[in-house]
Structure formats: C-alpha cells, structure tokens
Amino acid sequence: MKAILVIFGGTGDLANRKLYPAIYNLFLSGILPDNFALVSVGRRIKTNEQFREEAAESILRFSRPNTGNESQLREILNRFYYHIAEFYDIEGYKSLKLLLKDLDEKYGTGGNRIFYLAVAPEHFAPVVERINKSGLCFNGADSWSRLVIEKPFGKDLNTAKKLNRAITKVFEEDSIYRIDHYLGKEMLQNIMVIRFANTLFEPLWNNRYIDHIQITSSESVGVESRGGYYEGAGALRDMMQNHMLQLLMLTAMEPPVNLDTQSVRDEKVKVLKALAPLEGEKALTNVVRGQYGPGIIDGKPVKGYRQEEKVSPNSNTETYVAMKVMIDNIRWGGVPFYLRTGKRMPYKTTEITVQFYDSPKVLYFKEFEGLQPNALVIKIQPEEGVLLQFNTKKPGQGTQIIPVSMDFCQNCAEGAVSPDAYERLLFDVLRGDSTLFTRWDEVEYSWRFIDSIAEAWEMEQPDFPNYAAGTWGPDKAKELIEKDGRKWRG
Numbered sequence: 001m002k003a004i005l006v007i008f009g010g011t012g013d014l015a016n017r018k019l020y021p022a023i024y025n026l027f028l029s030g031i032l033p034d035n036f037a038l039v040s041v042g043r044r045i046k047t048n049e050q051f052r053e054e055a056a057e058s059i060l061r062f063s064r065p066n067t068g069n070e071s072q073l074r075e076i077l078n079r080f081y082y083h084i085a086e087f088y089d090i091e092g093y094k095s096l097k098l099l100l101k102d103l104d105e106k107y108g109t110g111g112n113r114i115f116y117l118a119v120a121p122e123h124f125a126p127v128v129e130r131i132n133k134s135g136l137c138f139n140g141a142d143s144w145s146r147l148v149i150e151k152p153f154g155k156d157l158n159t160a161k162k163l164n165r166a167i168t169k170v171f172e173e174d175s176i177y178r179i180d181h182y183l184g185k186e187m188l189q190n191i192m193v194i195r196f197a198n199t200l201f202e203p204l205w206n207n208r209y210i211d212h213i214q215i216t217s218s219e220s221v222g223v224e225s226r227g228g229y230y231e232g233a234g235a236l237r238d239m240m241q242n243h244m245l246q247l248l249m250l251t252a253m254e255p256p257v258n259l260d261t262q263s264v265r266d267e268k269v270k271v272l273k274a275l276a277p278l279e280g281e282k283a284l285t286n287v288v289r290g291q292y293g294p295g296i297i298d299g300k301p302v303k304g305y306r307q308e309e310k311v312s313p314n315s316n317t318e319t320y321v322a323m324k325v326m327i328d329n330i331r332w333g334g335v336p337f338y339l340r341t342g343k344r345m346p347y348k349t350t351e352i353t354v355q356f357y358d359s360p361k362v363l364y365f366k367e368f369e370g371l372q373p374n375a376l377v378i379k380i381q382p383e384e385g386v387l388l389q390f391n392t393k394k395p396g397q398g399t400q401i402i403p404v405s406m407d408f409c410q411n412c413a414e415g416a417v418s419p420d421a422y423e424r425l426l427f428d429v430l431r432g433d434s435t436l437f438t439r440w441d442e443v444e445y446s447w448r449f450i451d452s453i454a455e456a457w458e459m460e461q462p463d464f465p466n467y468a469a470g471t472w473g474p475d476k477a478k479e480l481i482e483k484d485g486r487k488w489r490g
Helices: 013-028 048-062 070-077 090-107 121-133 157-168 186-196 227-231 234-252 261-274 280-286 421-431 440-457 475-482
Strands: 003-008 036-042 080-084 113-117 145-149 176-178 210-218 287-290 295-297 300-302 320-326 336-342 349-356 375-381 385-393 401-409
Touching: 003 013, 003 090, 013 048, 013 070, 013 421, 036 090, 048 070, 048 080, 080 090, 090 121, 113 121, 121 157, 157 440, 176 421, 176 440, 186 234, 186 375, 186 421, 210 234, 227 234, 234 261, 234 320, 234 336, 234 349, 234 440, 261 440, 280 287, 280 320, 280 440, 287 440, 287 475, 320 475, 336 475
Parallel strands: 003 036, 003 113, 036 080, 113 145, 145 176, 210 336
Antiparallel strands: 210 349, 287 320, 295 300, 320 336, 349 375, 375 385, 385 401
C-alpha cells in the first residue's frame, strides 16, 4: 500500500474538512502504511511549516473526537508537504515531479502515486492533461498511478462522456476512482450485509412481500455558500444522479456471485438498466420539483433560496425532488420506489424504509382496525442503525394490539463514533479496492435516466418557490405518494 497522495486543491474546504482528518485517523488506527507521504498542491504561497500548521488546525477542528495526542499529530504532519503550482502551468507539474522523486527516495514509496482532484469540476480535464504531459503519471512493473475524482462527473451525459474521454486517455478504468462519499458511510455499506447475511430478510426482499420502498435524504440547511455551484446543478443533478440512485441500486440489486469489485458493480448496473424511463409526460407526472421559500427552522426565521448568496432572484433551480420509479425485473415488478431529497427540510436524515404488505383481512387483521404493516427502516445518517416495526399485544387484561419497534442504533452509545466516509474511501484507494467507487457505466446509465427528466422539465415553467423552509416539500410531493394510497414516513 505504499504511495504518495497528491492533492490538487489541497488548500480548499474538502481537503481541510475531510481529507486531512481522514489521513490522521487512518494513521491513529495503525493502518496507514509507513511508506506514505502527502503533497498538497495549491496556488497560494506558503512554506511546508505554514501548511502543516494549517493542516493541524483542520485536523483538531474536524477530526473525530477524542483521538490522538500532540506527538501523534506531529508525527503524521511531518509527512505532509506543500507544493506551489498553478493548475494550468506545466512548469509547476515538472517541479512537482522532482519533489515526488525526492519523496520516493525518502519514504520508499516506490513511484506509486494517488492523484486526488479536490478542485472545481472545470479543472478536472486540464489537470489530468498536464499530469500526463509532465510525465507524472506512469505505471511501471512495480509501480502504479491512480486518479481520484470528486463529483460532479459531468453536468449531463454529453459532458460526462467528454470528461471520461479526457481522463481515460491517461488513466485506465481500473485506475480511476470516481468518489461518491455516500458509499463510504458505515450504514450504507451495511445494506448488503443486512440483506445477504440474514435469512430473516432476503427471502422477503421481493414483490411478493414488499408493498413499496421509500428512500429519503433531507437536509435542514440551505445552500449556504454553495449558491454559485448550486445554480448550475440543482437537486436533480447534485443528489438524485449520484447519491440517491446509489442508495436505490444497493437496495434493489441482486445478490452478487461473490464480493469482489466487479461482481458487486455488475449487479448495481443491472438495476439502472432495469429502471423504467421517465420521459415526457411520464416524467411530469411521476417527478415533483420544488424550491424553498422563507420559513422557520428550529424556531428561527430563514430566508428563501432566491435570497441566498450568489443565487438569481428569479432562479428556477430546484432544491427539492421527489419521484416514483419502477424497476422492470422479476424481483421488483409492480413495486414502486419513492425517492425524495431536499434542502431546508425539518431535520437532517438519510434513511431507507422497506414497507411490507398488510396481512390478509383474517384473524387479528379482521378483528382490529388500523393495524400497522411491518416495516424495516435502515437509518444511514445522522443516526446509524436499523429499526424493525411489528405488532404485539399491549400488556394487561383483554387484547389490544399496538405497534412496537426493535431499534438498533450503531452510534448512539457514548463514545461510539463511526469512521468518517473518507477514511474508508481513502484506505480503499491505497489498497486498490474500487468496490465503493463508481464505474463508468454506472455514471452513463444514471445520466441517461436523469437527462430525460431534465428534458421534460424544459416543457413547463415551475411555480417557485413552492414550499416553505422547515416543511417536507411541496404539496405535490405529498400527492405523489398519497394518490397510490401510501404516505411518506416522517
């Protein structure tokens, strides 16, 4: 696993909030290789010492609590280096090559390189091109180069294809790690374990027993300082195309032949291929978009999206999307999947609700009105765990049936802090495991599905804003599920 991690955009928010704390925690866990060094590439002028002090501040502020001490922090920081370079200046890449050669000799990293693009999307292709032209990227008999690229991977299918052509000229597909940090979350990885390691669930995981499935990812915050980016993206591209469809794939996929990278990815892609297209009028009927206006969050007034920094006062960018999708295969035929994501919701949560069918109207279901169907809830964030809802007799004389829950919370105990998603993902890059990263055909099929919705939206003008901050979205989202005789959870 020996390597040098080169972070382009190393002075940015992602590196400081996520990457440096993740490396520190991998070091504390004892799984970071001894033959390791980190180089931050940025445009600002600073020394190694200045960079290390800034990285130390970020680690102390954003790292998991109650970890490490001063001597351990300094030990890992001594492996951190800073290199000044403009992203478009080839000379900066050439001098970087010399630095990496020196660090190879010092740390015994054997020419192995991880290039992490923590930069704005418009810089992805130019940086890769210059990595190639400067001779930074090479795969020898005993060395390798890997590319880690953040979302968004394109703005639509055409731009995604163009970007993919640019990076695959330099890196092979198995050396490209398209990161979706949701896949690094502990409970999201647990979905497969819950399904395939328990005979209690897998025999019921089909259209014979499941009425419908809900997938929700809500945020109480607004766009904050990301208004400029969000105006060009919106919830459909920012959340649905990647995070939400990833949750859908893991929930609906068939059991892989084994747990190797290729087998898992193959089954995920099959779900995307089986998605019933949402085009034209069908998209307008089965997809709801919304934009938050002023409202109340935690008892405090908050402004609407159009009043946010770097947002047009007449913006038609959606901050909320809900949709009903169908998967046309034997396992899921007839089972609707309801997906929703939005900003300025009442609270932050990501969860998957598997709603089972009501029992036939016999015995207790005949005698007692309003018995709740069984449900399995996989809670991904902020609380991590699993909730199973079932019916039982209320203690006492007579027979009264009440719903109860078996609730397992993974991170509720004092001191129980799950590893950050970036810890797992960076460790996987180091060891060459791309299971939790997005393969190109996943990107392609997801954009095909999303693009048809975006095209349909061009047919009508939205009436924004259409939901108040602090609510669960527009009324049409409620109607979307209730017209089928169902209700959103929460």
